[in-house]
Amino acid sequence: MLTPSDLDALVVTLKLALCTTALLLVTGTPIAWWLAHAKFKGKFLVEAVVALPLVLPPTVLGFYLLLTLGSQGANLAFSFPGLVIGSMIYSLPFVVQPLQNAFISVGRRPLEVAATLGASPLDRFFTVAVPLARPGFLTATVLGFAHTVGEFGVVLMIGGNIPGETQVLSIAIYDHVESMEYAQAHWISGGLLFFSFVLLALIYAVNKRVQVVDS
Amino acid sequence: MSLRAKFQLLRGDFQLNADLDLPADAVTAFFGPSGCGKTSLLRAIAGLDHHPHSFLQVGEQVWQDKKTFLPPHQRAVGYVFQESSLFEHLSVGGNLAYARKRAFGDTPHFSQSHLTHLLGLENLMHRRPSELSGGERRRVSMARALSVNPRLLLFDEPMSGLDAQRKKELFPYFDALHEELRIPILYVSHSADEVARLADYLVFIEGGAVAGSGSIQDMLTRLDLPLAAGPDAESLIEGTVKHWDEVYGLAQLQTAAGSFSVVHPELPCGARVRLGVAAKDVSLTLNPQSDTSILNRFPATVEALTAYGTAQMTVRLQVGDALLLARITRKSADTLGLQTGQSLYAQVKSVALLF
Numbered sequence: 285m286l287t288p289s290d291l292d293a294l295v296v297t298l299k300l301a302l303c304t305t306a307l308l309l310v311t312g313t314p315i316a317w318w319l320a321h322a323k324f325k326g327k328f329l330v331e332a333v334v335a336l337p338l339v340l341p342p343t344v345l346g347f348y349l350l351l352t353l354g355s356q357g358a359n360l361a362f363s364f365p366g367l368v369i370g371s372m373i374y375s376l377p378f379v380v381q382p383l384q385n386a387f388i389s390v391g392r393r394p395l396e397v398a399a400t401l402g403a404s405p406l407d408r409f410f411t412v413a414v415p416l417a418r419p420g421f422l423t424a425t426v427l428g429f430a431h432t433v434g435e436f437g438v439v440l441m442i443g444g445n446i447p448g449e450t451q452v453l454s455i456a457i458y459d460h461v462e463s464m465e466y467a468q469a470h471w472i473s474g475g476l477l478f479f480s481f482v483l484l485a486l487i488y489a490v491n492k493r494v495q496v497v498d499s
Numbered sequence: 500m501s502l503r504a505k506f507q508l509l510r511g512d513f514q515l516n517a518d519l520d521l522p523a524d525a526v527t528a529f530f531g532p533s534g535c536g537k538t539s540l541l542r543a544i545a546g547l548d549h550h551p552h553s554f555l556q557v558g559e560q561v562w563q564d565k566k567t568f569l570p571p572h573q574r575a576v577g578y579v580f581q582e583s584s585l586f587e588h589l590s591v592g593g594n595l596a597y598a599r600k601r602a603f604g605d606t607p608h609f610s611q612s613h614l615t616h617l618l619g620l621e622n623l624m625h626r627r628p629s630e631l632s633g634g635e636r637r638r639v640s641m642a643r644a645l646s647v648n649p650r651l652l653l654f655d656e657p658m659s660g661l662d663a664q665r666k667k668e669l670f671p672y673f674d675a676l677h678e679e680l681r682i683p684i685l686y687v688s689h690s691a692d693e694v695a696r697l698a699d700y701l702v703f704i705e706g707g708a709v710a711g712s713g714s715i716q717d718m719l720t721r722l723d724l725p726l727a728a729g730p731d732a733e734s735l736i737e738g739t740v741k742h743w744d745e746v747y748g749l750a751q752l753q754t755a756a757g758s759f760s761v762v763h764p765e766l767p768c769g770a771r772v773r774l775g776v777a778a779k780d781v782s783l784t785l786n787p788q789s790d791t792s793i794l795n796r797f798p799a800t801v802e803a804l805t806a807y808g809t810a811q812m813t814v815r816l817q818v819g820d821a822l823l824l825a826r827i828t829r830k831s832a833d834t835l836g837l838q839t840g841q842s843l844y845a846q847v848k849s850v851a852l853l854f
Contacts, residue, residue, distance in 0.1 A: 393584050396547050399571040400578035401647050402601030407572075411597070415588040 286471060292448040293456040293472075300364070300452060301432040304371040308379040308428050309421070311372070316383030317409075321392075338377050345374060346441025353442060367443045367450055371432045378427040386420020387413065419491045426487045430480055502651065502683050505554040508539050514707045515539065521700065526677060526684045528698035528715070530691075530726075535704045537687040538581075541653050544685070545578050546571035557651055557683075575603035577644030577652045581659055583636040585628035591639050592624040598646035607648045608680060617675050618642045634665045638672055645676070654686045658693055670696060691726075695719070695735060695775060696853045720815045720822040722805040727813055727824055732778040734824045735853075740770045749794075756821035760794040761850055775851040778813060778824035782846045785835055795847040799823065801839055804832065812837070816845055823847075 286294070319331060337345060349370050353360040360366035390413055398408035414421070436454040443450035445459070453472050460469040501523045508515040515536035521527050529537040542548045544555060546562065546569055555563040562569045586594050599611065615621055618638045628636065637657055644652065658666045677684065677697075688694055694701065694715070701718040703710045703726065711724050719726050720734050738754030743765050750766045752759040754774065761774070788796065799816040807813045812832045814825040823845055835843070 393580070394586060396571070397578070397580060397584050397586070398597075399547065400545055400574075400576055401598045401643070402572050402603060403597075404572050407601075412586065412588075416586075418588075 287468065289447050289451070290453075290456055290468065290472060293451045293453050296364075296448065296450065297433055297452040297454075300367055300371060301429045303368050304375060304432045305379070305425055305428040307368065308372055308375060309425065312376065312379040312424065312428075313383055316380045317387055317413075319380070319384045320387035334380050335377050337374050342374065342435065342437025343441055346370065346438040349373070349438065349442045361442050362444045362446065362450060364449060367439060367452075370438045370442045371435060374435055374438045375428045375431045378431045379424040382420045382423040382427065383417065386417035386423075389420075390416045422490055423487050426483050430483050433476065434480070501558070503554070503556040504544060506540060506543050506550060507552045508536055508543060508550050510539075513539075515704070516707065517702075517704070517709050519702060519709065519712065521683055521685070521702075523683055524681045525699035526686055526697055527700040527702060528694045529685060529687045529702050529704060530694050530698075531689070531704035531710075533689055536707070537689070537704055538655055540704070541578075541655050541685060541687050544651070545576050545653055546574050572601075575648065575650040577647055577649035579637075579640050579644045579652075579654045579657045581656045583640035583657075585631075585636060585639055585643070587628050589628075590624065591620060591626050591628070591631070594628070594639060594643050595620075595624075595646050598643045602646060602648040603650070604648050608645060608682075611646070614642050614645060617679070618672050633661055634668055637661070637669060641672070641676065645680075650682055652680070652682055652684045654684065654688075656687055656689070658688075658690070663692075666693065673697060691731070695733070696773065716822050720824050722803050722813060722815055727778070727815070728807065730779075732813065732824055732826065733775050734778070734822055736774040736776060736821045736823075738772055738774060740766045740768055740772060742768055754819075754821065756818040756823065757797050759847075759850065761852060763852060773853040775853050776823060776847055777849075777851075778826035780848040780850070781816075781823060781825035782848065783814065783825055783827060783831070783835060783837075784844045784846065787844050788846070791846065793846045793848055795850070797823075797845050797847075799843055799845040801837055801841045801843065803839060804837060818845055 315334070319327065319334070350361055353366045353369065360369065394412050394416060395408050398412045403411060434454060436458070439450065439452055439455060443452070445451050445455055453476060457469050457472050460466070460472070502519070502521040504517065504519045504521070506515070506517045513536065517540055529540060531537055539548065543550050543553065549568055553563055555561070561567055562574055586597065589597060595611070609617065615624070618641060620638060620642055623631065623635060623639065628639070631639065641657070658669060661669070686697060698715045700713070701715045702712040703718060703724055705725070711718060711721060716735050718724065721727060726732070736754045736756050738752040738759060741751045741753045741758070743750050745765070748762065749760045750763045752761060752772065752774070759774065766772070797818045799818045802815040802817050802822070804812050804814045806829070807826060810829055812827055812829050814827065814837065816823040816825060825845060
């Protein structure tokens with residue numbers, strides 16, 4: 285079964301995923317809205333930057349983050365806040381892209397309708413755009429959360445392996461395998477596999493239902 | 500409350516200059532070929548698009564000029580969009596409540612219950628938009644636009660995509676609204692049937708400009724506009740039912756042209772009707788005729804005439820206070836020696852009651 289340090293890693297992992305997802309929803313929503321609606325010349329460049337973490341080796345991202353975070357006055361490397369910042373960058377496309385697609389598929393018409401019904405821009409964002417983009421928010425939340433739970437390279441580079449502080453489950457698995465503790469590694473790996481499958485099945489089930497209702 | 504608008508719409512190759520002064524409590528139709536800018540004009544009036552160098556005044560209030568541009572949510576307009584565009588995440592009742600919560604001014608045109616009754620929505624309030632038929636969606640959309648208590652009502656092809664039967668079912672709801680509302684209604688359409696049935700006033704848009712505007716009766720019979728130049732050219736006459744002759748099954752109508760007899764199942768006395776008279780169903784004689792099977796005969800004056808193709812003429816006639824079109828052969832016109840100002844008699848072979 286899980287050792288006390290594994291449980292610590294589980295708590296750190298969940299805390300990290302929760303903080304990262306919450307902060308990403310807050311910061312990613314305006315970015316997604318802007319990318320969905322703004323028309324400007326260099327938009328493809330911004331989109332490419334947002335998508336970078338999808339293709340970049342996490343160690344590359346971690347390396348630059350280590351340099352950046354380590355050089356600040358308040359040293360954020362090897363700390364939980366540093367880990368949150370790293371995870372936010374690492375999971376950014378997983379939150380921004382579903383939201384951007386959702387806002388695009390909502391389109392301008394419902395917002396124009398709301399405007400003619402007397403709704404101010406902020407009012408129509410919260411009462412029309414957000415409810416209609418609900419499947420996108422669900423996908424963004426689940427993908428952001430699951431992807432953060434699964435990160436390894438970035439954490440290894442900027443978080444290190446401090447139990448109870450920066451040690452997450454994926455690192456714990458690595459440690460167990462290194463020490464030939466395959467039973468422990470099995471428990472955590474199997475748990476993560478199951479959890480990821482359930483989350484993804486949930487997204488597909490809910491989004492499918494939403495589409496059926498709306499069509 | 501009238502509406503003054505001066506718009507200069509420019510986008511790419513497209514251009515439209517419109518200078519309009521529209522009546523207060525009438526239905527004004529923006530009519531013209533597809534792509535002439537009717538919808539763009541409506542969007543500009545609602546503030547959905549911002550066109551500089553434009554001016555818009557509704558009643559006493561300036562909505563747009565050099566310095567002012569009221570954003571759409573501060574304009575008291577009710578906008579009925581094409582395809583009705585209901586909020587899919589809200590029920591019918593939720594759609595109406597959304598508008599009511601954000602309504603302009605204090606005294607609503609209608610109470611909520613009266614409005615739902617007027618548009619026949621009582622049994623639909625809990626339905627989702629996806630569960631409504633096309634006609635029901637249009638009615639909900641109209642009710643929602645009215646729930647914001649607008650000072651101006653805009654319809655953008657509200658009946659597009661509906662078949663003739665569904666359209667016909669919507670007309671009475673439209674009449675009921677028009678009857679009770681005292682605000683300008685602007686109606687965009689490219690369907691001549693809808694316009695003939697609903698509009699009081701017509702703005703004809705063509706080639707990037709307003710080609711003409713005036714009462715629907717005048718506009719339909721103006722020989723300088725393409726409206727009277729088609730094979731289906733017709734004129735409109737307003738009237739009321741005087742009485743119904745049960746012996747012959749004829750409705751007697753009092754109209755601006757005089758008394759009309761129309762074959763029709765029983766009609767209630769006092770009902771207001773609109774008659775459509777096709778130009779090809781009107782013939783002309785120099786002398787009054789009594790030995791004819793045609794019932795509707797009126798003294799008329801030739802106002803204007805123009806060629807229609809090579810063999811025919813279109814004649815605009817003043818009949819009492821009404822305007823009538825007649826389509827006759829050029830040969831007949833020559834034989835009768837038709838000229839402007841001439842007095843003669845018009846015989847109307849058949850009329851259509853527009854419902």
